[in-house]
Amino acid sequence: MTVKLGRTGLIVNKHGFGALPIQRRSVDDAVPILRGAFDAGINYFDTARMYTDSEEKIGRALGTVRKQFILATKTTAENGVELREHLETSLRLLKTDYIDVYQFHNPEHFPKPNDGTGLYEAVLEAKNAGKIRFIGITNHKIGVAIEAGESGLYDTMQFPFSYISGEKEIELVKLCEKTNTGFIAMKALCGGLLNDIGAAAAFMNTQSNVVPIWGIQTMNELEKLKTAIKNEKYPNAAQSARIEHDRAELQGDFCRSCGYCLPCPAGIKIFNCARMSLLLRRMPPAQWLTEQWRQEMEKINNCINCGHCKEHCPYKLDTPALLKKNYADYQTFLREQ
Numbered sequence: 001m002t003v004k005l006g007r008t009g010l011i012v013n014k015h016g017f018g019a020l021p022i023q024r025r026s027v028d029d030a031v032p033i034l035r036g037a038f039d040a041g042i043n044y045f046d047t048a049r050m051y052t053d054s055e056e057k058i059g060r061a062l063g064t065v066r067k068q069f070i071l072a073t074k075t076t077a078e079n080g081v082e083l084r085e086h087l088e089t090s091l092r093l094l095k096t097d098y099i100d101v102y103q104f105h106n107p108e109h110f111p112k113p114n115d116g117t118g119l120y121e122a123v124l125e126a127k128n129a130g131k132i133r134f135i136g137i138t139n140h141k142i143g144v145a146i147e148a149g150e151s152g153l154y155d156t157m158q159f160p161f162s163y164i165s166g167e168k169e170i171e172l173v174k175l176c177e178k179t180n181t182g183f184i185a186m187k188a189l190c191g192g193l194l195n196d197i198g199a200a201a202a203f204m205n206t207q208s209n210v211v212p213i214w215g216i217q218t219m220n221e222l223e224k225l226k227t228a229i230k231n232e233k234y235p236n237a238a239q240s241a242r243i244e245h246d247r248a249e250l251q252g253d254f255c256r257s258c259g260y261c262l263p264c265p266a267g268i269k270i271f272n273c274a275r276m277s278l279l280l281r282r283m284p285p286a287q288w289l290t291e292q293w294r295q296e297m298e299k300i301n302n303c304i305n306c307g308h309c310k311e312h313c314p315y316k317l318d319t320p321a322l323l324k325k326n327y328a329d330y331q332t333f334l335r336e337q
């Protein structure tokens, strides 16, 4: 199964590789994972300048086969000068002289011509110089994403999307289809809350204009992904039941782990602490019952009710209340161990 990535015209194999997690692996461990993904037919690799050494690992693993895959990276530059520097660094580390899809990485406001930042002008200049082929944007805020999608300034859009996504996200996918903007789905497992990759991949096969990027950091995960995407089937009865079950359980007010509420002046790791109840029940709980996570959860008691998290949550969650609820549940869970 392939997807035409909107107006870029790039033909992408349906399931792509998200290269954020390979930051956590050594070069010796990451290179075979990347090569294994490439050998399995994955031809879209998505990284970012801010993912520490992820670009360098891709350069080492895939530099010699550069023309055989589609390469996307991102910049958090805030002005044109910075963007040019970021791009040169990315090209050097990725061992290439062009990036297929160059994305603005989660900007607060989407860059546009004459907005005073010089970002859009710099990216056009890079395109004219042949250093990038297409201009993309990534975001976590639905409002920014919709406006960017409507602006016609971007060839691709990257946004969190999974089988538990709500109406707004589905609207965004449709908008991208209508405006011929390539849609790249991040967090197809909702930051670890969904644990059936087979169901998640089968769901994505029903979304004809969506390219999911799967964050892989171990050979075992790569094998699971390979199994999930083999034969590229639509959800079977068991997977449909799982999807319905998860939709029912996870609808509404839960933390999507986007991190937009940070920084927290009390140092609370909101992106995990505000969904601890779910993590304890949907993943092996031992990793959340360590001394380190006990201490992190204790920090919830230091909340000064500044309101920053609540104001910045794109899902309009009452984050302090959610943290307190998760703290109480965590204590109960600990007592029951």
Ligand code: SF4
Residues within 6 Å of the ligand: 263, 264, 265, 266, 267, 268, 302, 303, 304, 305, 306, 307, 308, 309, 310, 319, 320, 323
């Ligand atoms: S309200 Fe509490 S949890 Fe939220 S940012 Fe402020 S101190 Fe942190």
Ligand code: SF4
Residues within 6 Å of the ligand: 254, 255, 256, 257, 258, 259, 260, 261, 262, 270, 271, 274, 309, 312, 313, 314, 315, 317, 319
């Ligand atoms: S509380 Fe809201 S902003 Fe913070 S991580 Fe969760 S979903 Fe994102």
